[in-house]
Amino acid sequence: MLAALGITSVDALFADIPDALRATPLDLPPPEPELQLAARLRGLAARNRTDLVSFLGAGVYRHWSPPAVDQLLLRGEWYTAYTPYQPEISQGTLQSIYEYESLMAELVAMDVVSASHYDGAAATAEAALMTCRATRRERVLISRGVHPHYRETTATYMAGGLELEEIPLVLEGDAAGTTDLAALEAMLADTERPVAGVIAANPDFLGLLEPMPRMAELAHAAGALFVAVIEPVSLAVLAPPGEYGADIAAGEGQPLGIAPQYGGPYLGILASTDALVRQIPGRLVGMTTDLDGQRAFVMTMRAREQDIRRDKAASNICTNQALLALAASIYLAIIGPHGLRDVAANGAARAAELEAALADIGVERLHPGAYLNEFAIRVADAPVVHRRLLDRGVLAGLVLAEAMPDEPSVADGLLVCATEVTTSEDVARFAEVLAEVLAGRPPVAVEAGAGGMR
Amino acid sequence: MSVTGTRLQPTIFERGRPGRGGGKIPHPPKDALDRLPADARRVTPPALPELSEGEAVRHYVNLSQLNYAIDTGFYPLGSCTMKFNPKLNEWAARLRGFAELHPMAPDETAQGTLQLLWELEQALAEISGMRAVTLQPAAGAQGELTGILMIRAYHRARGDTERTEVLVPDSSHGTNPATASMAGYATITIPSAPDGGVDIERFRAALGPRTAAVMITNPSTLGLFESRIGELLKAVHAAGALAYMDGANLNAILGRFKPGEAGFDVMHFNVHKTFSTPHGGGGPGAGPVGVGERLLPYLPEPRVMRTDDGAFRVERTGERPTSIGRMRSFVGNTGVLVRAYAYIRAHGASGLREVSDDAVLAANYLKHRVAGAYDLPYDRPCKHEFVASASSIKHATGVRTLDIAKRLIDHGYHPPTIYFPLIVDEGMLIEPTETESKETLDDFADVLIAIAAEAISDPDMVKSAPHSAPVRRLDEAKAARQPNLRWRPMTGAQTPCPD
Numbered sequence: 014m015l016a017a018l019g020i021t022s023v024d025a026l027f028a029d030i031p032d033a034l035r036a037t038p039l040d041l042p043p044p045e046p047e048l049q050l051a052a053r054l055r056g057l058a059a060r061n062r063t064d065l066v067s068f069l070g071a072g073v074y075r076h077w078s079p080p081a082v083d084q085l086l087l088r089g090e091w092y093t094a095y096t097p098y099q100p101e102i103s104q105g106t107l108q109s110i111y112e113y114e115s116l117m118a119e120l121v122a123m124d125v126v127s128a129s130h131y132d133g134a135a136a137t138a139e140a141a142l143m144t145c146r147a148t149r150r151e152r153v154l155i156s157r158g159v160h161p162h163y164r165e166t167t168a169t170y171m172a173g174g175l176e177l178e179e180i181p182l183v184l185e186g187d188a189a190g191t192t193d194l195a196a197l198e199a200m201l202a203d204t205e206r207p208v209a210g211v212i213a214a215n216p217d218f219l220g221l222l223e224p225m226p227r228m229a230e231l232a233h234a235a236g237a238l239f240v241a242v243i244e245p246v247s248l249a250v251l252a253p254p255g256e257y258g259a260d261i262a263a264g265e266g267q268p269l270g271i272a273p274q275y276g277g278p279y280l281g282i283l284a285s286t287d288a289l290v291r292q293i294p295g296r297l298v299g300m301t302t303d304l305d306g307q308r309a310f311v312m313t314m315r316a317r318e319q320d321i322r323r324d325k326a327a328s329n330i331c332t333n334q335a336l337l338a339l340a341a342s343i344y345l346a347i348i349g350p351h352g353l354r355d356v357a358a359n360g361a362a363r364a365a366e367l368e369a370a371l372a373d374i375g376v377e378r379l380h381p382g383a384y385l386n387e388f389a390i391r392v393a394d395a396p397v398v399h400r401r402l403l404d405r406g407v408l409a410g411l412v413l414a415e416a417m418p419d420e421p422s423v424a425d426g427l428l429v430c431a432t433e434v435t436t437s438e439d440v441a442r443f444a445e446v447l448a449e450v451l452a453g454r455p456p457v458a459v460e461a462g463a464g465g466m467r
Numbered sequence: 468m469s470v471t472g473t474r475l476q477p478t479i480f481e482r483g484r485p486g487r488g489g490g491k492i493p494h495p496p497k498d499a500l501d502r503l504p505a506d507a508r509r510v511t512p513p514a515l516p517e518l519s520e521g522e523a524v525r526h527y528v529n530l531s532q533l534n535y536a537i538d539t540g541f542y543p544l545g546s547c548t549m550k551f552n553p554k555l556n557e558w559a560a561r562l563r564g565f566a567e568l569h570p571m572a573p574d575e576t577a578q579g580t581l582q583l584l585w586e587l588e589q590a591l592a593e594i595s596g597m598r599a600v601t602l603q604p605a606a607g608a609q610g611e612l613t614g615i616l617m618i619r620a621y622h623r624a625r626g627d628t629e630r631t632e633v634l635v636p637d638s639s640h641g642t643n644p645a646t647a648s649m650a651g652y653a654t655i656t657i658p659s660a661p662d663g664g665v666d667i668e669r670f671r672a673a674l675g676p677r678t679a680a681v682m683i684t685n686p687s688t689l690g691l692f693e694s695r696i697g698e699l700l701k702a703v704h705a706a707g708a709l710a711y712m713d714g715a716n717l718n719a720i721l722g723r724f725k726p727g728e729a730g731f732d733v734m735h736f737n738v739h740k741t742f743s744t745p746h747g748g749g750g751p752g753a754g755p756v757g758v759g760e761r762l763l764p765y766l767p768e769p770r771v772m773r774t775d776d777g778a779f780r781v782e783r784t785g786e787r788p789t790s791i792g793r794m795r796s797f798v799g800n801t802g803v804l805v806r807a808y809a810y811i812r813a814h815g816a817s818g819l820r821e822v823s824d825d826a827v828l829a830a831n832y833l834k835h836r837v838a839g840a841y842d843l844p845y846d847r848p849c850k851h852e853f854v855a856s857a858s859s860i861k862h863a864t865g866v867r868t869l870d871i872a873k874r875l876i877d878h879g880y881h882p883p884t885i886y887f888p889l890i891v892d893e894g895m896l897i898e899p900t901e902t903e904s905k906e907t908l909d910d911f912a913d914v915l916i917a918i919a920a921e922a923i924s925d926p927d928m929v930k931s932a933p934h935s936a937p938v939r940r941l942d943e944a945k946a947a948r949q950p951n952l953r954w955r956p957m958t959g960a961q962t963p964c965p966d
Contacts, residue, residue: 036720037596061572069569115953119513169791249513256511277803299950333749385503
């Protein structure tokens with residue numbers, strides 16, 4: 014190739030980089046042959062502890078993913094394909110996205126589902142921006158019952174000149190831990206600063222069921238849109254956003270067959286009513302025909318997207334999470350509607366078993382309200398207890414004081430969850446070890462520095 | 468013969484039959500849901516299809532065969548860096564210790580992953596010449612937003628609130644102006660110079676007290692290195708603005724040019740381009756961002772930290788009040804980053820430099836091969852990609868770039884990126900990458916030349932291509948005019964099933 018170009022060194026092709034701008038030599042290790050690299054990677058993976066008896070959920074849930082899901086994803090035709098801009102040779106990806114949009118639309122009971130966003134947090138942030146575009150208002154209310162990471166992400170996305178306010182949680186009584194409806198009403202009543210959207214999660218971050226229909230009504234009465242943050246497996250048994258009048262649904266698709274992987278790649282779900290279809294960001298795939306009238310699929314309504322509209326686009330999103338949308342679709346196809354209901358119901362049953370086992374050792378829930386498969390328990394010195402359980406091989410959920418430091422009402426809380434992969438033995442082990450730890454205190458100061466949680 | 472399978476498939480909904488499937492999850496106790504309040508329960512069950520596992524597997528295998536992919540063929544796709552995705556990386560990401568680790572697991576139980584992430588940050592900082600790197604952004608576009616929001620925070624912290632504009636060249640990716648809008652800035656588009664480069668004089672004229680940032684892709688989306696970038700960066704900083712580098716074209720300059728050393732303040736990496744993580748049919752990616760000294764305080768949270776005793780930990784919320792905050796949940800697309808880490812370790816310093824050497828050589832060779840058959844509007848040595856144009860062919864025969872792209876499908880190739888950048892008439896942006904053999908490049912060049920000849924001998928045949936794909940050109944107008952964005956299981960779709 015050098016000879017064809019009439020040069021003797023590839024350096025000639027870099028002559029356009031001025032001397033003053035040439036890089037200093039790369040200070041990186043030498044190349045590593047596959048055999049050694051595999052050992053290095055195996056060694057790093059082995060330093061992570063995935064052998065714990067875990068009750069940690071908090072937005073990411075362990076479920077049984079039938080091996081068929083991952084084996085199908087490993088087909089090179091799926092994971093090494095590019096974005097389907099050339100529909101004639103991308104019908105596999107395009108049809109799979111159309112099917113994802115359709116399956117998810119069934120689950121959330123809404124009209125339009127985007128081809129995917131980065132994760133639940135980014136989807137929630139995009140939903141907030143959507144409400145501002147659609148209403149031409151600039152103020153969004155988000156419940157403190159929404160996952161703290163989603164709230165923080167939404168705040169970051171709105172830093173370009175929009176306003177985000179948090180709706181407090183009820184502190185005591187039957188509704189403790191859910192969104193304070195009186196506070197919401199008062200915030201909506203400020204007509205000087207009209208609200209574009211109200212965002213709440215069901216179940217909320219603390220696992221509690223929220224009065225979604227009432228919040229939708231209040232939002233609509235004030236001319237605002239209502240955004241439901243959902244967990245997809247729960248929608249097999251809980252009322253979906255479309256049944257209580259939500260305008261937009263956002264959520265994390267990880268529970269649909271996707272491994273925890275320390276944070277991603279996951280699947281941001283974003284859905285809306287037909288009325289908002291021109292405001293929804295991200296790719297959409299539609300059904301059409303080819304020149305011969307054959308049914309086929311294509312990316313459509315592209316005038317919302319950055320490569321066409323540039324600074325007028327609905328969002329800057331380009332790369333999405335297509336492969337994870339495929340994973341969720343395959344999971345749904347294989348687990349089926351009855352299987353999905355069983356997943357949700359088993360989680361609920363295991364969680365009730367966990368609640369009963371903990372009650373037997375004198376550990377109570379922090380809130381009285383209904384929950385599906387995750388709830389907070391009251392444990393004094395929660396960080397210390399959590400740490401001691403960890404030493405005994407039990408990951409006792411999430412220390413709420415660390416995850417929600419600005420919410421004193423949950424300072425003594427551990428957030429625990431169960432799913433269909435939780436066993437009765439796991440539950441018994443947790444209760445046994447927790448009883449030991451609680452009996453064996455005196456409390457000690459929490460170790461400072463490393464080893465804490467976020 | 469078609470380059471993909473040709474059997475169109477019914478939808479998953481059409482394949483379903485009541486009562487099929489099951490056997491995956493034990494039946495729950497009958498009273499499992501009794502404690503849920505009635506008004507919280509779902510009224511109408513979702514109409515999801517029911518299939519046996521065998522039928523579902525066949526559906527997805529058959530569908531996959533309708534796709535073109537890197538594993539099946541060459542993608543000369545400019546600006547996208549479609550290189551081979553090493554299989555070791557897929558294996559690594561699936562190791563139980565990586566795959567099953569919960570993102571809120573205590574730091575002490577996540578030391579392997581945290582070490583990997585920390586080392587990856589160091590490697591990316593070294594590659595880019597930047598002071599520090601965040602791995603949080605989920606994709607390049609989110610990296611851009613991260614960078615521009617940091618720039619915004621930087622100006623605000625200095626009490627400099629009058630800066631409302633972001634300058635981008637007209638050859639930029641659409642994500643650049645879209646990002647500026649999302650961050651609350653107005654985009655000022657600067658036309659390119661006649662040689663395809665950044666027009667330094669026009670940029671200089673547009674710079675001022677209202678300029679927050681300049682976003683530059685280098686090498687540009689024409690595949691050309693901006694030789695006067697040093698001058699431009701000085702002017703940007705003299706105006707009190709900061710310089711963002713879109714790292715989409717990093718595959719051309721590994722070991723040759725470090726944006727941080729040259730004076731860029733911030734850049735993103737597309738690990739699914741430069742560092743070979745698979746594109747997945749549109750995603751996932753990861754878009755780490757490197758910053759220089761000025762933006763260090765504003766990096767999103769959480770960062771991965773190394774403590775004095777050599778252990779690793781994740782920064783706590785609110786620990787660094789100057790941070791712009793979170794861009795997404797948890798630490799980042801860790802599973803993607805494991806693959807990028809493996810790629811960087813496999814190549815090492817010498818291997819990464821070789822990547823760019825070979826990518827640039829391949830692009831120049833291919834350009835040389837198609838010269839004569841196609842117009843080359845910027846005929847000087849390119850970096851990892853080049854723009855060819857079918858402008859003369861169109862004037863002579865009526866055959867457009869779109870037609871040539873579709874005809875490539877009949878010859879077994881994925882088309883290049885077409886009509887981008889928008890400034891080139893009938894443009895096609897061609898990027899071969901370093902992972903293709905000379906034989907592949909020669910065959911592809913032969914085909915492109917043959918199509919130029921077909922445009923003269925049989926223009927109608929080229930205009931109606933593809934002829935051997937599973938479907939012909941699609942009615943995109945109909946798709947947009949009468950959107951059918953979901954299957955309605957109760958009513959079926961308007962168009963009958965193919966079989």
